[in-house]
Amino acid sequence: MAYSEKVLDHFKNPRNVGVLDKDSKNVGTGLVGAPECGDVMRLQIEVDESTGTIRDAKFKTFGCGSAIASSSLATEWLKGKSLDDAAGIDNMDIVEELALPPVKIHCSVLAEDAIKAAISDYRKKNGIAETTTA
């Protein structure tokens, strides 16, 4: 299977690899997947409390090239977004942007889950009620 140029680019030059202080009040962490399934993503967001937007995002991923590219792309998209906009990121947007083949769609689903988990963690920490995003 050949990878798309965009997957290769994110794989070779992953954006925003790293770690944020998970104990910090304005950091939300999402850890999804399982080693047995061959994919684990940890995605973190740092929220600017004054504006309610995502100031920074970091990830680390155990997985195939598409999983790494999906999470790398997600961190790029998250920066500067409001929490509600971030929660609106759909896995199919990632599939489209990276031209993922059908067998790799689960990688994008995992990235969407990681985004939602990070937002939910941040909101829980700060006592903000979940807003429903359709």
Added chain:
Amino acid sequence: MNKHRLIYLDNNATTPCDPRVVEAMVPYFFEKHGNAASRSHQFGWEAEDAVDYAREQIAQLLDVDDKEVIFTSGATESNNLAIKGVFEMYARKGNHIITVETEHKAVLDTCKHLEKAGAEITYLKVQEDGLVSLTDLEAAIKPNTILVSIMWANNETGVIQPMREIATICEKHGVLFHSDATQAVGKIKTHPREVGIHLMSFSAHKMYGPKGVGGLYVSRKNPRVKVTAQIDGGGHERGMRSGTLNVPGIVGFGKAAEIARKEMDQDAERLSKLRDRLQAELTKLEETKVNGNEGSRMPHVTNISFKHVEGEGLMMTFNQNIAVSSGSACTSASLEPSYVLVGMGLGDDLAHSSIRFSLGRFTTEEDVEDAIKLVSTGVNHMRDLSPIWEMYKDGVDLSKIEWAAH
């Protein structure tokens, strides 16, 4: 990653066709294009002579009678013919077949197919080192057992099963013994008659011959084994496999067998040194595990798990430079990791983290040195990206985390 030379370390998938083999084949496409079954003219006789000669070359490699070699389209067909053919031919004797969980799909899926046709199949488990337990094997034999099918060497790990001991057990109980020897023939000594194997499958393209041609050894004396044909037609190959013979392919197969007979010992000695060097250097990385019994293994294969790194991702770091295979699910259409490694008791996580390196006749010392550097760099890079490697380094007990399986 500066070189654009592609290093091929996937010889268990297929081997390059030896140029000497290609040279032998060429005349049989045009000048000597005859059908080996045409008995009435020079073209046919010439083709028939070429096939006879190749059959003899293969018989010499296997130390069997040339009449015991049946040509097929490859080892998958040979396995189908051996197992289905015995099941049908010996139906009156019984319907029970014993095989092993870590066999190739060509054996396992054939057995599954036969289950629908009324066969009773026992799938033996293997031990952690990949070897089948002889006690388990003997205990599984019943009065209605007609066949034991156990591979000579495993494609993913290179683990060599105890062929003589298995043959002794089969002999003692009067059960036929078939072996899928695809990964072993032409690389190590494989003499079925001497060992006590009654049917043996093998393939040209795993031993520097062409794709699309294989063989099945069928014992003709002590015992005389018969199989029911699975492809009906003109009655070629003593009625066991109809269809016009692939003359150029068979000529190449014969040549490959001749070269293997002369060179396999020196190839094996050279490759085992290179393999040992590769394995020794790669297992200097932290948290690695060699999969399969190292004392009973093909000389050119090593299968290594690099913990907390996913195999396909790892391969992507160096696949512009090195060709290998992974036990990771992501390389195949299914999302399940290698059933061979899982069958050996490896957790799914370690199976996802495994890479198979299979060297071959054309692998050089330089290839191995470059592979050591590229793979080591790749593993370190992927670990820098891996959240579970970070957790492991921070002393987090990964088994205590509640992972959300997906």
